[in-house]
Amino acid sequence: MKLRWPSVTRREFLNTLFTGWFIAFFAACIYPLLKFIYPNLEKEPDFVILNAKDFLEIPNNSTKPFPWGGKLGLIFKKDDGTIHALKGVCTHMECNIMYKPEERKFYCPCHKGYFDQDGKNISGPPPRPLEFFEVRIENEKLIVSKKGVKVEIPKG
Amino acid sequence: MRFQRVKKWVLERYDSEALRGLIKKKYVPSHKYEIFYYMGGLALFLFFIQFLTGFALALYYVPHPEQANKYVVDIVTKLNFGWLFRSLHHWGAQILIGVLFFHCFSTLLLKSYRKPRELLWITGTILLGISIFFGLSGYLLVWDERAFAAVRVATGGAGSIPIIGQYLKAFLRGGNDVTGETLARFYAFHVSILPFLTMILISLHVLLVQYHGLSVPLFLEGEKLRKVPFFPNVLYKDFMIWLFVLGVLVTISVLAPPEIGKKADPYAPTPEGIKPEWYFYFLFQTLKFFPGEIFGLSGETIAVSLITLAAIFFLAIPFFDRKSSRGEKSRTFTWVGVCYTVYFLVMTFLGFVT
Numbered sequence: 001m002k003l004r005w006p007s008v009t010r011r012e013f014l015n016t017l018f019t020g021w022f023i024a025f026f027a028a029c030i031y032p033l034l035k036f037i038y039p040n041l042e043k044e045p046d047f048v049i050l051n052a053k054d055f056l057e058i059p060n061n062s063t064k065p066f067p068w069g070g071k072l073g074l075i076f077k078k079d080d081g082t083i084h085a086l087k088g089v090c091t092h093m094e095c096n097i098m099y100k101p102e103e104r105k106f107y108c109p110c111h112k113g114y115f116d117q118d119g120k121n122i123s124g125p126p127p128r129p130l131e132f133f134e135v136r137i138e139n140e141k142l143i144v145s146k147k148g149v150k151v152e153i154p155k156g
Numbered sequence: 157m158r159f160q161r162v163k164k165w166v167l168e169r170y171d172s173e174a175l176r177g178l179i180k181k182k183y184v185p186s187h188k189y190e191i192f193y194y195m196g197g198l199a200l201f202l203f204f205i206q207f208l209t210g211f212a213l214a215l216y217y218v219p220h221p222e223q224a225n226k227y228v229v230d231i232v233t234k235l236n237f238g239w240l241f242r243s244l245h246h247w248g249a250q251i252l253i254g255v256l257f258f259h260c261f262s263t264l265l266l267k268s269y270r271k272p273r274e275l276l277w278i279t280g281t282i283l284l285g286i287s288i289f290f291g292l293s294g295y296l297l298v299w300d301e302r303a304f305a306a307v308r309v310a311t312g313g314a315g316s317i318p319i320i321g322q323y324l325k326a327f328l329r330g331g332n333d334v335t336g337e338t339l340a341r342f343y344a345f346h347v348s349i350l351p352f353l354t355m356i357l358i359s360l361h362v363l364l365v366q367y368h369g370l371s372v373p374l375f376l377e378g379e380k381l382r383k384v385p386f387f388p389n390v391l392y393k394d395f396m397i398w399l400f401v402l403g404v405l406v407t408i409s410v411l412a413p414p415e416i417g418k419k420a421d422p423y424a425p426t427p428e429g430i431k432p433e434w435y436f437y438f439l440f441q442t443l444k445f446f447p448g449e450i451f452g453l454s455g456e457t458i459a460v461s462l463i464t465l466a467a468i469f470f471l472a473i474p475f476f477d478r479k480s481s482r483g484e485k486s487r488t489f490t491w492v493g494v495c496y497t498v499y500f501l502v503m504t505f506l507g508f509v510t
Contacts, residue, residue: 038323039330039337065423070333072423088425092456093309093443094333098425109426110309111444125447127454 045069047145049153052137056083063088063099066144072096073133073144078117079104085135085144086119091128106130182386185372192266193370193390194397195259196361201398202252203358205405206290207351209245217297219343221336224299225419232413243409249291251405253435256284257500264473264493268371271481274474276368279361281471283354290350291433293342300417301424306432307342308334313443316460335422374480437507438500439463470496 008016050066055075058064063074065088072088076099090097095110105122106115114123119130136143138153145151166172184193216235218227231238260280263269269277296307311334315325330337372381384390417427432440442463446455469476479486 038327041326041332044332065425067423070331070335070422072425094312095305095308095426095430096422096424109428109430110305125444125455127449127456 042069044071046149047143047151048073049151050075050142050144052140052142055142056137061101061104068144074099075135075142075144076117083135083137083142085133087131087133089131090126091121091130092124092126097130179387180385183383184370184386184390185381186384187372187376187381189266189373189376192259192262194394195255195262196365197394198397198401199252199255199259200358200362201394202248202255202401203354205248205402206245206252209241209248210347210351212241213245214347219297219339221299221339221420224297224339225416228298228416232416239413240409243413244405245294246414247405247408247412249294250434251401253287253291256287257435260284261493261497261500264496265490266371266373267477267480267486267489267493268373269474269480270371270374270477270483271474273364273368273371276361276364277474278471279357279364283357283361285467286350286354286357288435290346290354291435293346293350295433296339296342297346298416299339299420301420301427302417302430304334304420304422305426305430306436307338309432310436311338313439313456313460316454316457317464318457318461321460333422374483374485377483431507434504434507438503441503441506441510466496 045068048066048068055064055066058075058077060077060081061079063076066073066075066085068087074086074088074097076084076086078084088097089095090108090110090113092108092113093110095108097106097108097113097115099105100107104117106117106119107113108115108124108126112124113121113126115126115130116122119132121127121129132147133144134147134149136145136151141153143151143153184190213231216227216231216238218224228242232242233239263277263280292307292310296303311325311328314328315321317324326332328338328341329335330341418424431437443456443459446459449455450458473489473492474481477486477489477492480489
């Protein structure tokens with residue numbers, strides 16, 4: 001059957017066509033754009049290997065920084081001479097912390113958070129204890145690893 | 157006369173009568189509270205100064221984590237008048253944000269946001285937010301220890317917003333942590349994305365002011381107010397204020413150049429006594445008041461969620477305040493306005509003294 005009048009006008013047809021075209025075009029652009037502007041996230045390392053002699057010699061009751069991925073790591077020698085390693089980043093707002101030897105506490109200057117020598121959050125806003133790592137010395141290397149991560153260095 | 161010929165050239169092509177009509181017809185109501193009318197114009201003037209000094213600084217600055225700090229030092233020590241432009245840009249931003257807060261709170265308290273000016277309120281509030289982000293992104297560019305810590309805290313705070321927080325944080329930082337990627341991103345925000353949005357929003361805001369005219373406080377509505385022509389009476393007053401503020405700005409810039417801290421080092425401990433810029437004090441203090449944990453939930457998440465809700469409510473005030481829109485007295489929203497203003501003032505004051 002031939003219609004005497006078309007059911008849509010030419011203008012309606014073109015408007016629909018162009019609206020659909022614009023929507024399809026922008027929808028197709030949005031996905032790659034979002035994927036592009038959202039960065040590739042690098043994971044924190046599971047372990048790092050340091051030169052033992054650079055860190056074993058530090059005085060008792062002091063710390064020395066090392067790079068933990070892009071973040072601050074701290075090697076910490078207690079009064080009794082034992083070596084510990086921890087992430088030097090406050091659990092509140094991620095500011096770098098410092099060790100106050102005279103108070104025997106870790107301290108975050110951003111919002112005045114304190115942690116004791118074992119990393120326990122004792123005052124101020126920090127919600128969680130500091131993250132301590134496992135430390136092992138092997139062939140003059142200091143292996144700092146996340147708790148529960150097994151690291152084996154190939155010999156030679 | 158050459159000028160006459162130029163004038164004739166223009167008049168032959170453009171209908172200046174329409175423009176002249178607009179200029180002649182533009183009147184501004186005059187009353188006791190008219191001082192608040194000048195804040196928007198002043199903000200516009202200061203935006204202009206920020207653009208101008210920013211253009212100059214952008215000619216030399218390089219957003220690279222190894223060199224950025226050195227380049228800023230070079231700009232202020234080696235280039236002709238570099239110290240002046242950096243100082244003007246820094247202090248101009250401080251004054252601008254102060255003026256914007258004043259403009260915003262006076263609009264809130266006088267309820268000028270009421271119908272039909274809801275969109276003015278929204279564009280203005282977004283502009284205030286953008287300006288604060290301008291401040292944050294701008295002071296990371298100095299790439300010193302203070303900026304580094306402040307941006308870590310601010311973007312970390314954004315990470316505490318429920319659901320979208322982690323994505324937002326990674327987007328802002330360009331990764332898991334504040335690094336050179338963050339510097340590149342903040343540079344892009346500061347010199348291209350935010351200026352573009354600012355231009356659009358300012359144009360819209362100013363156009364809307366022209367369209368609606370200036371708001372008269374509710375309690376003066378219906379009274380017979382004297383009307384003053386914008387050209388030249390009000391414009392001259394605008395100029396007076398601009399000149400005065402420019403004088404203050406240049407004086408401060410010459411006498412108190414902003415410091416440049418030690419180059420940011422992701423492995424260095426955060427320096428002692430660190431504070432954000434003053435316009436973050438109200439957020440900074442709020443975060444300090446929340447304990448680490450409340451009923452097993454992270455205090456930070458609760459604080460940031462409350463701040464987010466308060467900001468959304470703030471933006472939507474014209475739509476909640478129905479009474480003012482009908483031209484009635486609205487006690488509740490007077491109190492809402494007073495609460496926001498007092499909270500901001502008290503927290504900012506506490507930020508200064510603690």
